Amino acid sequence: MLGDDPFERLAIPNAMVAVDAILRHPRRVMFQLRQPVAGRLIVFMILVSVACSLVYGVVAGTFSGGSQLWIAPVKMSLGLMLSALICLPSLYIFTCLSGSQARLTEVSGLLSGLLMLMTILLIGFAPVVWIFSQSTDSLPWMGALHLTFWFIATVFGLRFLEAGFSHSQARSRAGFYTWVVIFVLVAVQMTAALRPILGTSQTFLPQEKKFFLTHWGDCMSAGESSGNSRR
Amino acid sequence: MTAALAIPKLIDAFLHAKSEAFHDWVSRRPMKLAVFCVAAIVLGTGIYGAVMGSWRAPLQALYTGIKLPLAILLTTAGNGLLNGMLAPLLGLNVTFRQSLAAVLVSFAIASLVLAALSPVALFLVWNTPPLTSGTRLTSPEYGFLQLALAVFVALAGVTGNVRLLPVLRQWAQNAAAPRKVLLAWLAVNLFLGSQICWVLRPFIWDSKRPVEFIGPEYFQGSFFETVFQAAWRLICP
Numbered sequence: 335m336l337g338d339d340p341f342e343r344l345a346i347p348n349a350m351v352a353v354d355a356i357l358r359h360p361r362r363v364m365f366q367l368r369q370p371v372a373g374r375l376i377v378f379m380i381l382v383s384v385a386c387s388l389v390y391g392v393v394a395g396t397f398s399g400g401s402q403l404w405i406a407p408v409k410m411s412l413g414l415m416l417s418a419l420i421c422l423p424s425l426y427i428f429t430c431l432s433g434s435q436a437r438l439t440e441v442s443g444l445l446s447g448l449l450m451l452m453t454i455l456l457i458g459f460a461p462v463v464w465i466f467s468q469s470t471d472s473l474p475w476m477g478a479l480h481l482t483f484w485f486i487a488t489v490f491g492l493r494f495l496e497a498g499f500s501h502s503q504a505r506s507r508a509g510f511y512t513w514v515v516i517f518v519l520v521a522v523q524m525t526a527a528l529r530p531i532l533g534t535s536q537t538f539l540p541q542e543k544k545f546f547l548t549h550w551g552d553c554m555s556a557g558e559s560s561g562n563s564r565r
Numbered sequence: 566m567t568a569a570l571a572i573p574k575l576i577d578a579f580l581h582a583k584s585e586a587f588h589d590w591v592s593r594r595p596m597k598l599a600v601f602c603v604a605a606i607v608l609g610t611g612i613y614g615a616v617m618g619s620w621r622a623p624l625q626a627l628y629t630g631i632k633l634p635l636a637i638l639l640t641t642a643g644n645g646l647l648n649g650m651l652a653p654l655l656g657l658n659v660t661f662r663q664s665l666a667a668v669l670v671s672f673a674i675a676s677l678v679l680a681a682l683s684p685v686a687l688f689l690v691w692n693t694p695p696l697t698s699g700t701r702l703t704s705p706e707y708g709f710l711q712l713a714l715a716v717f718v719a720l721a722g723v724t725g726n727v728r729l730l731p732v733l734r735q736w737a738q739n740a741a742a743p744r745k746v747l748l749a750w751l752a753v754n755l756f757l758g759s760q761i762c763w764v765l766r767p768f769i770w771d772s773k774r775p776v777e778f779i780g781p782e783y784f785q786g787s788f789f790e791t792v793f794q795a796a797w798r799l800i801c802p
Contacts, residue, residue, distance in 0.1 A: 357650055357653045357654060358653045358658070454650065455647070455650055455654075457646065458644075458646045458647030458649075458650045458651075459647060461642075461643040461644070461646070461647075461757070462643060462644070462647075462753070462756065462757045462760075465643070465757065465760050465761065465764070466760060466787055468784050469760065469763070469764060469784050469785065469786060469787045470785075470786055470787045470790060471785075471786075472787075472790060475787065475789075475790055490654055493654075
């Protein structure tokens with residue numbers, strides 16, 4: 335049971351403690367999300383997620399430089415928050431249908447935890463991204479690298495969410511797994527909806543709609559034909 | 566004089582240490598241990614790097630003697646944060662300092678193994694004719710030298726990691742966690758380390774360029790793109 339360990343009952347007073355807790359004692363975060371003051375913890379986690387995604391975005395923006403130094407972080411942070419916002423209602427509904435006793439605040443908190451864990455892991459990957467951003471001109475390669483790191487970070491984030499879900503007395507996990515597929519699809523489509531994140535463009539947002547697989551395919555073809563596709 | 570006598574004793578104690586002792590050092594004195602490990606890395610890989618570079622020229626020996634420890638220390642620093650995050654996430658109850666010290670322990674052991682293999686490497690280097698005379702890039706002796714030097718590095722790396730596994734077990738809450746953490750650390754260190762080595766190249770001999778610390782193409786392309794392209798050429802010539 336959550337809260338059996340007295341350590342889990344210790345309040346999380348600031349963002350740094352929240353970061354430490356989600357890495358080392360995720361059960362403490364899960365327990366605190368069930369308390370009346372969970373709102374403050376959720377705000378901390380969202381703020382950390384925004385800050386970390388902005389930092390990672392700046393590092394990603396160094397690939398193209400120039401205006402991408404602010405466009406990439408803004409798009410990454412925006413994309414992440416929009417994906418979460420779009421998927422929050424479905425997560426809540428699936429959680430309820432699974433027989434879980436979690437309320438909307440707790441579900442929102444678990445989703446914020448997923449975002450925070452994802453983005454702090456991305457910060458861990460940032461030095462690697464920077465080295466490759468400075469070394470290569472290949473857009474498909476950098477895109478694949480970012481997607482790989484995003485995927486790894488998402489796996490850890492989803493593990494946290496699943497652990498939280500398992501403590502909510504849900505009878506079945508089918509709804510949760512369905513939601514995972516939805517979340518991943520929304521997030522990858524966001525890479526096409528907010529394109530270009532790594533490369534450059536005349537406009538902030540794209541002028542035409544594209545499915546993410548078409549967008550990735552176009553990036554691969556452009557990379558192969560141009561050789562130098564940074565610009 | 567006393568310090569000079571203490572160094573072999575320290576190395577001896579380090580090499581003979583059991584996992585409990587490593588665990589104790591990492592837990593109680595991570596900074597002291599880190600300083601020792603950094604010194605061992607600089608010394609061990611520095612000697613081995615110098616041997617590698619000596620095939621070409623004394624200046625290349627100096628450069629490679631600096632670059633090889635630099636590659637390891639940059640990899641450790643670059644992945645320090647990530648390694649520190651991965652450990653607790655995969656079930657190991659360690660702090661950032663402890664995870665950094667543990668990674669350094671593994672690299673330090675590998676470096677000492679490399680230092681011990683340096684005389685053998687020197688023997689091989691000594692016996693291989695330089696690229697300017699009988700040996701060409703396609704010569705079997707050049708291939709053998711490259712392979713032997715790489716095998717020594719791999720052997721040292723494996724030894725370092727095998728010694729690290731029991732140390733990690735001391736912190737683990739379940740049996741699978743240390744293996745997972747070690748594999749994760751290996752993967753990320755290999756990934757970044759390969760690229761850092763790519764940036765810091767040449768280590769042995771670039772026949773098209775004079776002796777220099779880092780080649781002019783240091784930030785052009787990546788190790789993995791080159792490997793992928795080479796593999797692609799093999800499959801679709």
